[in-house]
Amino acid sequence: MMNMPKPVVKYRHRIYSSSRPVYEDLRWSQAQDCLVICDSSGAPAVRALLAQPHPERLIVVQLNGGNIPGKDNLLAQASQWIDRAPAGSALLAAGEEPLLCALRRMAWEKGYSADAMILQRTGRALRDTRCAHCHTITSNVAFQAFTCSGCGRVLVVRDHYSIRLGAYIANMMMPEDPMIPEMLETALK
Incomplete structure (x- = not known):
């Protein structure tokens, strides 16, 4: 019997299909640092999350208003935090889908894996x-x-x-x- 070589794994990252994103309820990850972001519709989900035991180093940012008037400013702040965050940090966000999509895209461009992001869709379906x-x-x-x-x-x-x-x-x-x-x-x- 001939010895067959083991298959070479070229990609360790998840393959991203271009289909509808999957959202889940917010939960704490094992990360040492967490950035928690929400808009007004996601505030109840973040309050419930903060009521649970959480990591010591935590940054929480909340937007006011349903139409996300400060979304660009918030994304700039999140971008700066991610640039300074140590390896293994997590991004947790709750809100309407346009905010979550922008955060996902920004974090993905900075090298975050899908496993480092926990996103919960709340509010209106936009x-x-x-x-x-x-x-x-x-x-x-x-x-x-x-x-x-x-x-x-x-x-x-x-x-x-x-x-x-x-x-x-x-x-x-x-x-x-x-x-x-x-x-x-x-x-x-």
Whole structure:
């Protein structure tokens, strides 16, 4: 019998499929340092988390307002913290999906693995979407179909999510499609 060589493992990181992100309830990780971020809808989840025994070194940031007016400022602060954080730090966040997508993308670009991020979606079902035709990203889309802010086409939001872009992909609906009026009024889940 011939000795077969062991297969070589080239990739140790998770393969990221471009599908809908999976969210979970916030919980403490084994990390020594944790950055906990929330918007107003995620505050109850963070309060419940903080009621449990937690790591000594902890940074908590909360945004006010449902439309995330300070999202860019918050992401800049989170970026600085991640740059200074020791290896093995964790990012925990609760809030509406546009904030979570932006945090995931930023942390992923800085080398965080999916295992170092625990994200809980709360609040309204909103999505940042990217038009497959003009490549405009429209923020806070709440319905299955919407009019693109870039090209004016009626688009349908797909469950196809891009971590690189931090957005869901949206494709044009044919103008004669009888489902357009219904989808323009059907909220995302």
